[in-house]
Amino acid sequence: MSAVPLARQNPVRAMADFYLTTMRTQVQTQFQYRAATYMYLVGMVAEPVIYLVVWTTIAKQQGGFIQGISVGEFAAYYIVWTLVRNMNIVFTPYGWEWRIREGELSAALLRPLHPIHYDIAQFAGGKLIWVVLYLPIAAALALIFDPVLSVTALEACVFFVAIWGAYLIRTMLLWLLGMVTFWTTRGSAIFETYIMAELLLSGRLVPLPLMPDWSQTLAGFLPFQWAFYFPIQTLVGELSAAELVGGLGMQVLWIAVGSFLVWVCFRASVSRYTAVGN
Amino acid sequence: MSVVDVRELTKVFRVPEREAGLRASMRALFRRRHREVRAVDGISFAIDSGEVVGFLGPNGAGKTTTLKMLSGLLFPTAGEARVLGFVPSRRERNFLRQITLVMGNRNQLQWDLPALDSFELNRAIYRVGHEDFRRLRDELIELLDVGDLVRKPVRNLSLGERMKVEIVGSLVHRPQVLFLDEPTIGLDVTMQKRIRTFIAEYNRRYEATVLLTSHYMADVEALCRRVVMIHQGRIRFDGPLARLGEQFAGYKTIEVALADGGADLSRYGDVLEREGDRVKLRVEKAETSRVAALLLSEQEVIDLTIEDPPIEDVIELVFAEAAE
Secondary structure: OOOOOOOEOOHHHHHHHHHHHHHHHHHHHHHHOHHHHHHHHHHHOHHHHHHHHHHHHHHHHOOOEEOOEEHHHHHHHHHHHHHHHHHOOOOOHHHHHHHHHOOHHHHHHOOOOOHHHHHHHHHHHHHHHHHHHHHHHHHHHHHHHOOOOOOOHHHHHHHHHHHHHHHHHHHHHHHHHHHHHHOOOOOHHHHHHHHHHHHHHOOOOOOHHHOOHHHHHHHHOOOHHHHOHHHHHHHHOOOOHHHHHHHHHHHHHHHHHHHHHHHHHHHHHHOOOOOOOO | OEEEEEEEEEEEEEEEEOOOOHHHHHHHHHOOEEEEEEEEEEEEEEEEOOOEEEEEOOOOOOHHHHHHHHOOOOOOOEEEEEEOOEOHHHOOHHHHOOEEEEEOOOOOOOOOOEHHHHHHHHHHHOOEOHHHHHHHHHHHHHHHOOOOOOOOEHHHOOHHHHHHHHHHHHHOOOOOEEEEEOOOOOOOHHHHHHHHHHHHHHHHHHOOEEEEEOOOHHHHHHHOOEEEEEEOOEEEEEEEHHHHHHHHOOEEEEEEEEOOOOOOOOOOOEEEEEEOOEEEEEEEHHHHHHHHHHHHHHOOEEEEEEEOOOHHHHHHHHHHHHHO
């Protein structure tokens, strides 16, 4: 052994290496809890199945359509919804409270890397497993609910990009909410309010066209739909190539806005960090 | 050149406070009361490259708060700190790559995976080249003799085993400055000794600078020539460990083994202990030689030793003095 300085990798390669290593580590962790992960996924299907049963029942009572959406289209919407929901599960404000209390944030702040990179890489690794595990569930849902879905190659490609865009948008949003924990120890209370807004304005509870005009207008100014409705529509909707590309552009815009706000707020937040007791 | 340079460093926490009970709870809804706690109160010291310094103090003295400020976790309220020329609170990457903070009661490894996977993750986080990483990791594993532990999931390790692999994980980027906050807490004597030996060896091989807090005086005596003592946020002593006794303890202990174990020695000094034919006396430092000579001439002495008081006792004295 000697005190000769260690060779450091170049920054770009090092970042790619970090993401791959963290994702690999997370995949290994998920493998440790295969059964638990599967049960969690099965539990997650409850929410869309409830929506699906309610809306298909109403649609059938109204002659098979609600505002032009057929029973089969509802089925397609909520089956794709579940996949999108899997993709946009991110670190929540509940997690922030826990990681501050347990000292995990202190450990993260000691690393020579913005902590958001670790969160993004870690959850991205988990998704590789969740999505694979979800596919049989999606197949079962398709058999039961008979969705109407016709997908072009372009739509499939845009969908693949859009679900990662959705993931990043929601990561930024919930990071911003999570950082409230630096000001109050119960930031998760605000998260509950956020969830309500997201349910109504993202297409999570119902497809946006079923919402009143004013709420659709309001949704147009907010980021929620780009994390739910847009990625679902890339497969389910009849979007033109321009709309698909425009949608990806909106995702990029919201990711940029979110990244900037996270950067600014994080700088202000860490100066308040007290790390008491850990 | 100083690796750690601290000047008038201060940290004040604003903590909410209220009486117990429902009435106080209701009152707090409308009028919140806060109290300012000066956890660290204008401390100054410097540590040179390669020094191992013991940072001592009772619980709540401000040790951990200081370490957190020096590692960039906490922003100081006032004063200045520099570590390796960096201002820690700016949390620059080049700074964070060169330090580590090990906290004895914290787990920073992946709980469900073997420690080897966490080491690999740390390699990627600290941008260490694969070859350097493998060499250093294997050397650290060998030094701490944890070869058979690093393949087990961390959750299956005992506290002591976990601490050892935790230390390896904290050092795979080969930091130049180590902030060690009670690294041997809760460990058995053998494990404590192993970790002490390891820290000494790491310091020797890499000329690393170490600031260590510990409640175990064995750690301090084995590793630190110099100690900084802090109490109620202020530094009470900064100097060689050996000078601590000289400065603060105005007495020495004389242990005698007598042919007549029952003899009354209270006229020579305070009798601290009596066990069989052995008696331990406390005498004023200036009187030590005279009392020893008297004992030898007036009693049938089989054996006599003069010692400085135990370091624990001296430290207790310093803190008691500071509290008054």
